[in-house]
């Protein structure tokens with residue numbers, strides 16, 4: 001039963017709960033609430049459901065219960081399960097090639113939580129936060145809850161344009177202001193797909209030092225590289241304690257385990273941890289995930305790379321065959337997404353309706369821009385969830401819809 005109330009909560013709500021979150025003028029599906037559920041799910045970045053290691057997770061659960069029993073079932077440490085913190089260190093060494101200490105690691109409820117903790121640490125209402133434009137819609141929504149002035153900086157094939165970034169930082173300084181943080185998705189940027197070059201990473205670090213700000217490096221997909229050479233992480237390159245780096249098990253194990261982490265200079269870990277009032281993040285599942293990953297991480301990541309490489313290649317092939325040169329199609333070296341600049345003259349609203357009729361979902365471009373008022377000429381497709389057959393059929397149908405959406 002719904003509790004019907006006439007109480008006005010206005011005077012009770014916190015300043016943050018009352019923040020006016022600008023709602024972008026987004027295209028809406030004309031088919032409305034009664035539209036049939038999509039068959040071709042190219043919207044959210046959901047991991048491939050067939051890739052989940054069901055049996056191995058059952059075995060890991062059994063092992064945890066036998067070895068740790070009650071330890072796994074009581075409240076956990078505020079910094080997270082020590083075994084998982086150690087695993088993050090080993091994983092960083094193996095995939096990123098640099099050493100960190102356990103004291104640099106704080107375990108969180110997925111990397112979304114880690115990103116929110118970075119805001120708790122640094123962002124007051126009215127502060128400036130710089131993001132890439134476009135950037136991940138989920139983080140934009142997290143940022144908006146903290147009430148900053150969001151400023152977007154554009155990108156090219158090497159990632160964030162550091163010249164434009166410096167001009168922005170300079171202009172802020174001229175007005176007696178500065179950015180509290182610069183948010184960047186370094187590998188296979190979500191949604192735009194490029195990987196930030198080493199040159200740009202070095203420039204970004206020196207700008208953070210020069211303009212006395214922090215960098216928030218989000219690397220949700222780093223292990224899922226299908227082509228090209230890895231570039232060293234900003235956290236690994238940084239010599240001045242200017243970088244916070246977030247990571248997650250969502251993409252290499254399962255989003256449902258809700259486990260991620262933030263790497264930070266040791267001085268900042270206790271400060272971040274004071275915002276964790278959760279009784280220890282998922283002590284039980286942290287152990288299951290850790291036991292599983294200790295045995296299987298490398299081989300599982302290899303399997304995932306093979307699955308997603310094939311999905312990426314299949315979607316790209318169909319898009320190129322269907323759209324030719326009429327659209328700009330990203331070519332990411334990893335991750336889950338393809339970013340498309342639609343052919344000149346495409347009507348975004350009409351496209352959304354035609355896609356819904358064909359039971360295709362995708363995310364319209366404006367969701368990824370800080371102001372939500374640009375990017376109508378782009379869409380983001382995820383190739384991670386759909387099967388290969390769904391990718392083939394759905395992409396062909398989508399190309400037809402794009403050609404018809406004039």
Ligand SMILES: Cc1ncc(COP(=O)(O)O)c(C=O)c1O
Nearest residue numbers: 045110111112136190220248250
């Ligand atoms: C770039 C990026 N960062 C962070 C996240 C958050 O993931 P999670 O909270 O599941 O770790 C996602 C999820 O799609 C993402 O794409």
